[in-house]
Amino acid sequence: MVSTLEWLASPPASTIFILGVSMLLSFFITIINRLFTSKEKFEQLKAWRQEINAWLSEFNKARRTGDKKLLKKVEKQEKRIKQLQSKVASQSFGQIKIWPITIGLFLLFWLLLTGTLTIPFTPIRLDFFTTPFTVPKPVAFLPWFGEKPIPLYLIQWYLICSLAAGALFSHLFGLGMGATE
Secondary structure, three states: OOOOHHHHHOOOHHHHHHHHHHHHHHHHHHHHHHOOOOHHHHHHHHHHHHHHHHHHHHHHHHHHHOOHHHHHHHHHHHHHHHHHHHHHHHHHHHHHHHHHHHHHHHHHHHHHHHEEEEEEOOOEEEEEOOOOOOOOOOOOEEEOOOOOOEEOOOHHHHHHHHHHHHHHHHHHHOOOOOOOO
């Protein structure tokens, strides 16, 4: 008989479980990021992004339609838009202060999932306890490439899910580079 933990560590349960874990962790990190961004900075970033997006829309329209008058108008504003893009990037880079919290949360979740911690770029691996995810085995499969589905291991599937969830939550909370809400 298969235990609940063993069932949870095998596809399709593991695929959905890791998706849920990565979404939960991404949500926590996005909330923490939002809490560390003051309301004034958040509103300022939002306004800058809206101005940049409006300019990009006009610029693309001018290029697409060949409207020389509109193109001259938007080219005059290009210097200011470049400055705004630089400010947005600078503000976003300033959010690096939550990096230790992000790493700490990731390590905690990883430890709870696998029971191990590995020091990157070294052969050092600390085993604390055993879980069904301790032994490397596929937790998901990508069926769209070739005849045989591509197996994805825990770290690979987690990274895919985490990047997608992070982008989604950042956009929903207006924290991403392309967020306009």
